[in-house]
Amino acid sequence: MTYERRSAEKAIVLALREMGGSGSRKEIRRLIADNGYDGFTQEDVYSTVTSSRSGKDYCPFMFDFCFSLKNLYAAGMVQALFRGKDVELTQQGINFDLSTYRTKEQDEAVAKYWEEHAKSQKKKTELSKSSNDETVAQTDDETVSDELADQDEADDAWKTELLNAIKKFSPAKFERFSRMLVTEMGVKMDKSIGVSLSGDHGLDGFGYFQSDDFRTSRVAIQCKRYDTANVGEAQIRDFIGSMYLQKAEYGIFITTSYFTPQARAMAVQGDRPVTLIDGQALTDLIEKYQLKIHPVTTYKLDDYYYEED
Known part of the structure; x- marks a missing residue:
């Protein structure tokens, strides 16, 4: 069965509530898959497809997962997000009635967040082109170029290959x-x-x-x-x-x-x-x-380097 792209925001909140309000991205995904939150199955959360452009395997759910985390932050449901740090619910995220999510005010906050994000991405692209850096081709299902790189700092990419x-x-x-x-x-x-x-x-x-x-x-x-x-x-x-x-x-x-x-x-x-x-x-x-593998260290610049004063 082909995975159908959709929001994972409610599922994330339900998983975090079960964990007491905070947890790693990996733990959140596992709970969503194991408990079927908001109708997601194991196959939805972990299945992969091969990009017809790059030839690489990727997990479509990860795009929705990353988008949803950022939407939750913009809507005031989770604390600020940092790579390698646990995701934590705000007080609003703990108590909010999910049957009314999202409100008009939350929709407006999310829209504003992505408007600012688009500006930051545009500046990234301009700086990348000016320095003759290679740009990464988007996969068929990508909607923003940095979402695949956000898969827990490329953690899921190599594990999918493995x-x-x-x-x-x-x-x-x-x-x-x-x-x-x-x-x-x-x-x-x-x-x-x-x-x-x-x-x-x-x-x-x-x-x-x-x-x-x-x-x-x-x-x-x-x-x-x-x-x-x-x-x-x-x-x-x-x-x-x-x-x-x-x-x-x-x-x-x-x-x-x-x-x-x-x-x-x-x-x-x-x-x-x-x-x-x-x-x-x-x-x-x-x-x-470390069974038959060896670590490779790399770095990715935060949005801070591309934000305007």
Whole structure:
């Protein structure tokens, strides 16, 4: 299903309210996707398309997300926005009746904000041309040139590329990769269970985790490399069954796609909890443990440098 562009303002406010009034952009998007705020689905929030002009993948929702954050700021619903800082609701954002959002006054404030923004962008373009800098071609769905760069300071751009690369792994390579990641997370992998093809009850890995108090737990691992299909309740139920057979205290289920709400509910039932790692969480863990990646530092000028006195 093709994502239809629309405002994410109400969804953002609902997510922030659940988090107590503030949270990172990443946390906001995850809550919107997981809880379906204002009708958004996992696919809406995280799916990507390929630009016919640049040939690069991008997430259409991110444009709406960035626009909506700025609209909320202009409407007085969130505090001033800064890169790398949490988004925080104002008192108005905490108490405002969303059924009446936006008012005429808020519409006027938003329009004024974008009028000033357009002036700033025009000056940026003029300075860029005068210094013979290369300009970035807009993608098919872009409406302002800086929105793609605002994807959490290009964080989502490289993670989209990373996840797409992982989705092209063979099933065997993805299993090996998942075991490598879990090893980095502190699990000592068993060399036979989940590696050999018989007697492992369908597991993709099995290991042992020692906590700080020297308590060792048995960990079962399952991984599914999917492109678009979600992991459902039945797959989690089957995995829990395998955990019982191997006497695992808890499990880790890794996928390149998403888990359905029913799957998430099943994962925390009973006495064998399952930690769910979807595609977004997978790229976060790869970043955390620097697994087969290396950081590159770059900088982007704030609007301050282009504003008139």
